[in-house]
Amino acid sequence: MSKIQETLSEMAKDLYSVGGIDKTTLRRFDINALPPVPNYTATQIAALRHKLGLSQSVFAAYLNVSDRAVKKWEQGEAKPTGATLKLLSIVENKGLDVIA
Structure with a gap:
């Protein structure tokens, strides 16, 4: 992080602590204020898909991955990474409508 970014981050934290910003x-100034992206277990992925009432192939289409990928995640043979983890988190917290 550059010196300017560090300074902006510290200023933003200070303003937040005194109620000057929400x-x-x-989050616009401090990368550390972003919520962490969770890792999902096979059981959690399957439970999310079932909660949404979707087949593996339809769930995969929403996430822009193959149905084979979803199957492997749910069987614990592979784990989602990167942007797919972020999409899973968004779907879990906000629903499918935000990515559809």
């Missing part, structure tokens, strides 16, 4: 604004 959490959303803080």
Whole structure:
């Protein structure tokens, strides 16, 4: 992180701590204020898909991955990574409508 970024981050944290800015604004200045992206277990992925009432292939289409990938995740043979983890987190917290 550059010196300017560090300074902006510290200023944003200070403003947040005294109520000068809200959490959303803080996230624009401080990468550490972003919520962590969770790792999902095979059981959690299957439970999310079942909760949404989707087949593996339809769930895969929403996430822009293969149905084979979803099958492997649910069997514990592979794990989602990167942007797919973020999409799973968004779907879990906000529903399918935000990515559809």
